[in-house]
Amino acid sequence: MTPMLTLQEVEHIARLARLTLTDEEKERFRRQLSEILEYAARLQALDTGDILPTFSVLPPQNVLRADEIQRSLDTEDILRNAAKTEKHQFRVPPVLDIP
Amino acid sequence: MNDTRDLTNLTVTDALAALRSGELSCTELVRAFLERIERLEPRLHAFITLTPELALRQAAAADRQYTRARKSGESTPPLLGIPLAVKDLLALAGVRCTCGSRILDNFVPPYSATVVQRLLDAGVVVLGKTNTDEFAMGSSTENSAYGVTRNPWNVKHVPGGSSGGSAAAVAARMTPAALGTDTGGSVRQPASFCGVTGLKPTYGRVSRFGLVAYGSSLDTVGVFARTAADVALLFSHMAGFDPRDATSVDFPLPLPCLDGKTNLKDVRIGVPQEYFIEGIQPEVEGAVKAAITHLEKLGAVVLPISLPHTEYALPVYYLIAPAEASANLARYDGVRFGPRVEAENILDLFCNTRGQLFGAEVKRRIMLGTYALSAGYYDAYYGQAQKVRTLIKQDFEKAFELVDVIAAPVAPSTAFKIGEHADDPLAMYLEDIFTLPANLAGVPGLAFPVGFDYQGLPVGMQLMGAPFGEEMLLRLAHVYQQTTTWHLQTPTGVD
Numbered sequence: 001m002t003p004m005l006t007l008q009e010v011e012h013i014a015r016l017a018r019l020t021l022t023d024e025e026k027e028r029f030r031r032q033l034s035e036i037l038e039y040a041a042r043l044q045a046l047d048t049g050d051i052l053p054t055f056s057v058l059p060p061q062n063v064l065r066a067d068e069i070q071r072s073l074d075t076e077d078i079l080r081n082a083a084k085t086e087k088h089q090f091r092v093p094p095v096l097d098i099p
Numbered sequence: 100m101n102d103t104r105d106l107t108n109l110t111v112t113d114a115l116a117a118l119r120s121g122e123l124s125c126t127e128l129v130r131a132f133l134e135r136i137e138r139l140e141p142r143l144h145a146f147i148t149l150t151p152e153l154a155l156r157q158a159a160a161a162d163r164q165y166t167r168a169r170k171s172g173e174s175t176p177p178l179l180g181i182p183l184a185v186k187d188l189l190a191l192a193g194v195r196c197t198c199g200s201r202i203l204d205n206f207v208p209p210y211s212a213t214v215v216q217r218l219l220d221a222g223v224v225v226l227g228k229t230n231t232d233e234f235a236m237g238s239s240t241e242n243s244a245y246g247v248t249r250n251p252w253n254v255k256h257v258p259g260g261s262s263g264g265s266a267a268a269v270a271a272r273m274t275p276a277a278l279g280t281d282t283g284g285s286v287r288q289p290a291s292f293c294g295v296t297g298l299k300p301t302y303g304r305v306s307r308f309g310l311v312a313y314g315s316s317l318d319t320v321g322v323f324a325r326t327a328a329d330v331a332l333l334f335s336h337m338a339g340f341d342p343r344d345a346t347s348v349d350f351p352l353p354l355p356c357l358d359g360k361t362n363l364k365d366v367r368i369g370v371p372q373e374y375f376i377e378g379i380q381p382e383v384e385g386a387v388k389a390a391i392t393h394l395e396k397l398g399a400v401v402l403p404i405s406l407p408h409t410e411y412a413l414p415v416y417y418l419i420a421p422a423e424a425s426a427n428l429a430r431y432d433g434v435r436f437g438p439r440v441e442a443e444n445i446l447d448l449f450c451n452t453r454g455q456l457f458g459a460e461v462k463r464r465i466m467l468g469t470y471a472l473s474a475g476y477y478d479a480y481y482g483q484a485q486k487v488r489t490l491i492k493q494d495f496e497k498a499f500e501l502v503d504v505i506a507a508p509v510a511p512s513t514a515f516k517i518g519e520h521a522d523d524p525l526a527m528y529l530e531d532i533f534t535l536p537a538n539l540a541g542v543p544g545l546a547f548p549v550g551f552d553y554q555g556l557p558v559g560m561q562l563m564g565a566p567f568g569e570e571m572l573l574r575l576a577h578v579y580q581q582t583t584t585w586h587l588q589t590p591t592g593v594d
Contacts, residue, residue, distance in 0.1 A: 010466070017425060017469040018432070018446075019462055020454030029466055032524055036467060039525060040414040043483050046490070053485030054492055056316050056346070057302050057541030057566075063345040077209035081436035090434050095445045 004034045106131035107272040108589075111181050111329040114275060118161075118180045121169060125180030129158040129224055132182050136226065136273045139593050142254060145268040147187045147245050148195050149227040154182065157224040164222075178336060179222030184268045184277035187228035188235055188261075189320065190309040191215050194225075198311050199233040199243040199261075202437045202456035212309025213341045214278065214320050221336040226274050230264030233458045234428065235285055235313045237261050238530045239520070242460045247517055250292060251590035252556050256514040259289030262323070266293040269323045271593050276324040276333055282314045283416055284509075284534025286321035287546035291509035291559025294548040294588065296576060297323045298330050301566045302541035303348035305334075306341030312427040314420035315346075317538040326586055327547060327576035328357050334569065350567050357577045364398035366575065369502030373409035374533055380512040386550030386558040387508045390579065394506070397578060402502055406494040411487050412535040417528055418471045418484040419539075425468030428461065463524060488539050495540040499565040504575060506562055508533055509546045513556040537563050545572040548585040555591075 010030045014021050021029065075088055084091040106128055109117065117123035133151050140146060161180035168175045185191055188198050190208035197203050211219065219225075232242035240248040240263030248263045250256040251271040258267040262279030266289030269277050279286040281299035290297025298321045305320040312318060322333045340349040370391060375384055395401045433439030433452030440451040457465070471480040498505060510530055520527040537544040542563055549560040562572045580586050 005470075009470075013466050013469050013473065016473060017465050018429075018449045018453055019457070019465065020447075020450040021462070025459075025462070028522075029463060032463060033467055033470065035525055036417060036528075037470070037480075040418055040480065040484075043411060043414050043418075043487050044479060046411065046483075046487055048483060048486035048490070051486045051489050053482065054488040054539075055485060057492065058346060058348065065342060073209050078435075080209075081206055083433060083437070083439040092434055092445050093441075093443060093448055 005030050107135045109275060110326055111275045111324055111332060114181060118165060121165065125158040125161040125224065126155065128180065129154050129182055132226060132274055139271050139273060142593060143249050143251060143267055143271055144246050145229055145248050145264040145271065145273060146227045147197055147199070147230050150194055150225055154224050154226050161222060161224065176220065176222035178218065181223050181276065182226050182274050183218060183223040184226050184229045184265055184274040185215060186262050186265050186279050187231055188280050188311050189215055189278055191225060191228065194228060196228065197245065199231040199245060200458065200461065201244045202431045204438055206436050210309065213306035213343060214337050215309065217336055229268055229277060232261035233461050234311065235261040235280055235282055236460050236464055238288060238527055240264060241517065242458055244458055250514050251593045252294065253554065253592050255516055256556065257292065257517050259292035259514060261285040263289045265323050266290055266295055266297065269295045269325060270590055276322060276329060279321050279323055280310060281319050281321045281538065282317045283420060283538050284531045286323065287509050287534050287544050287561055288531065290323055290546040291557065292514035294557030295323050295325055296327050296330050296547040296586065297321060298334055298569065299537065299544045300334065300338065300569055301543045303346050304338050304350060304567065306344040306347050308341055308343040314423040315427060316423060317420060327573050327580055331357055331573040357574060361578045361581055362398050363394060363575065363578060366399045366504065367502040368394060368399050368401050369404035369498055369505045370401060371404050371406045371409065371505060371507055373406050374507035378511060379508065380552065382552040383508050383512060383558050387560045390549035390560045391506050393583065394575065394579060397582065404498050404502060404505065406498060406536065408487065408490045408494050409536055412491055412539055413528060413532050415484045415487050415491065415539060416535040418480050419488065421464040421468030422471045422481050423468070425465045425472065428465055491536055492540040495542055503571055504562050504564050506560060509559040509561040513552045513558055533561065542566055543569045543572060545576055547576045550585060
């Protein structure tokens with residue numbers, strides 16, 4: 001049986017996932033995720049000792065192409081979708097903590 | 100063309116014949132669909148964005164091309180003038196692509212998805228972008244940030260999801276065909292709920308370049324129409340290798356040979372006992388079993404088979420898909436596209452934008468996936484799920500040593516009521532139990548109508564095939580439709 005998630009665990013996952021949640025959301029997700037994980041715990045009853053995982057149904061192989069210069073998308077078309085731009089760049093608030 | 104005949108009842112195949120002969124103009128055809136959309140859209144809400152100007156421009160160009168070709172004798176593109184709706188998860192250059200999410204509310208892709216471009220090159224006319232659960236996460240279209248789509252057979256019921264807008268639009272004759280995507284059943288289940296034919300191809304057979312990613316090891320692009328013949332025709336212009344999709348498989352193009360023959364004596368159909376479980380709606384079981392008997396009478400050999408790990412598909416899927424989603428959706432942060440929620444520093448900008456602009460189900464799955472991948476839980480959840488996925492895939496491999504196709508219900512019940520599963524995600528996930536295995540194994544699946552329940556809601560059957568076995572599925576469904584009339588029924592609730 002999976003233990004119920006704690007509020008602290010929910011807050012930790014939300015931080016990892018870069019999601020600001022309201023208190024009401026935290027409590028709701030705590031309850032719902034606990035229920036889903038409890039359901040998923042039935043997988044642990046299966047013996048998979050010598051079974052390899054299937055990360056893709058396709059055979060694992062590198063997909064390569066010739067290293068040639070090709071036309072790519074227009075910068076203006078790309079920047080048009082951004083909320084804020086400046087001098088052909090995406091504008092964001094300070095990334096480093098510089099005074 | 101005779102004015103009294105409703106043009107919106109034409110199949111793709113019939114419309115093409117009429118366009119080629121000159122009996123019908125593409126502009127007439129497109130206007131008929133646009134008028135029907137205008138009339139029904141307020142009640143059904145199948146679309147997020149309509150593109151009538153684009154459609155009429157494309158239609159006029161198609162008419163000119165047909166006129167030229169009739170004079171010169173030159174050939175025309177294979178789908179010239181055929182109207183198409185596109186799920187709002189696939190990029191169409193210059194047209195807003197929301198993915199059903201507020202986080203992409205104003206996103207206009209500068210390029211088209213390969214599958215969309217292939218169909219444009221084949222001559223289709225785009226009517227609009229259809230409604231979807233946010234980022235394809237849902238089984239009812241209720242998770243769209245742009246409102247729920249309603250089932251044309253009964254507007255109090257869901258159309259299924261996540262490609263519910265596409266399925267409803269085809270069922271309601273707002274378009275003869277539509278593109279969808281299927282990560283865990285999102286083409287087959289809405290096809291079943293809306294009484295139309297829908298194909299989920301083999302993983303890798305249709306390019307995903309320009310499809311907004313959800314669960315990358317599971318995502319496929321599929322198509323809806325009212326007949327298997329139409330689905331086969333569209334599919335033949337969608338499939339094929341694309342150097343821009345690293346998971347695209349170089350496998351010969353399918354050329355479905357749907358002749359008039361209705362003898363199935365060379366076909367072995369497997370019926371898995373695990374898909375006829377307690378709790379399934381009796382009318383669903385009855386209609387699917389009757390359809391299997393019908394195929395048997397046409398000469399098919401029906402064999403009982405077992406897919407013993409079926410019950411584990413649900414927990415496996417709801418760990419793997421959210422895990423992949425949590426990585427794929429990391430790109431939505433308010434910086435490069437979509438609206439942003441401003442903040443003093445970049446971390447708050449990310450967290451606030453995502454927290455406020457993602458809907459509840461998307462946040463739930465990102466949380467679930469992040470948990471399954473996090474330190475201390477990876478082996479127990481994600482790692483174990485990937486191993487059980489191998490067992491599910493092996494079930495199919497063993498089954499296809501015995502049979503050519505597997506026949507089963509699409510969903511345990513017909514379309515449920517809007518709001519029925521509100522705030523009970525696990526109950527909603529249980530709607531997907533019969534469609535998830537095909538995605539986990541990467542095999543193709545086809546859903547088509549085989550009856551109705553006592554409420555008049557359609558019942559669908561699902562055929563699953565070996566990898567790259569789409570032709571066999573389409574052939575069986577085509578033979579079934581040549582000898583039955585379920586697919587010809589029209590929703591009565593909307594007119």
